[in-house]
Amino acid sequence: MARPVPEINAGSTADIAFLLLIFFLVTTTMDTDSGIVRKLPPPVENNDEQADVKERNVLKILVNSHNMLLVDGKPGNIDNLKDKTKDFMAVHHNNDDYPEVKEVEVEELGGRKIWVSKGIVSLKNDRGTSYDMYIQVQNELARAFNEMKDEMSVNIYNAKYNQLIKKDEIKVINKLVPVRVSEAEPEDIGGGN
């Protein structure tokens, strides 16, 4: 006959679990890292090579050390930077104030031709610009491009960009609306006194 096994006192299991719980609460963090993703240009081999870009195709954005904006030679404002960028990058036929346009044939859409702008956004900042301002400018530019992607996507697929599931659909949109933000190497352009 088997001896009856005495029952183990489980009253302290809760305490042990509490101890573990508190340990994990202290040593771990919950923050998920998020931010604006950018790709840096590869290092240039020789500096003599200059990319040939027409003046009218470039939207120049300058940020000085007092965090003030100069958009296309005129003092700008962070609040309308997104709209200005969108307006600049939109397709304007036969208008010298806006960048050139070209027709792109998209194979994935059965050779359908779509007009796109050749515009480039050039961002230049001073060494004294605050990082906060820089991020705000980057954010506004990202917003402009995201909205343009959305519009293009609605035009072609009747769905917003982030609702696209197929890889090649996303590829087509990215090809038609490339995020063309060029960053010049910073220099001391000084502050506007």
Added chain:
Amino acid sequence: MSRFKTKKGKGSPAINTSSLPDIIFMLLFFFMVTTTMREVTVMVSQNMPQASEIQKLEKKSLVSYIYVGAPKDKNLGTNERIQLNDVLANIDEIPEFIAHEREARDEADRKLLTTSLKVDGETKMGVVSDIKQQLRKSGALKINYSTKKKRVIADNR
């Protein structure tokens, strides 16, 4: 006599606590799953700027962090410093750091390595540009400007 008997034996019955460990274990598992281990102690101030167009970094194991900001320890001055791993470093130590981070990953994953710049909002762009130049030199081209989430007033999006 029965009058006195009621005095004894009254009082609330003990609550059954046998399921308490289960509840606590459930909480424990929740926290174990949703959180990540803290790897470094951040020694610089980190008041991240806000942005709305942010993306989540997908694979945490493929991210290396560079912290920039004024040191929390006031004895170290108020100038922005760069923190790599657990030490305050100089700008020219970044290529070495990146090489080291690459070594630690699988060969297949090395191309996907993202550098997350955790920079304090007050920092001047000079330091950030220098870091970017160093990253370009060492071929770590995928970067992420770490920011806090900002709610924007929905404008017909």
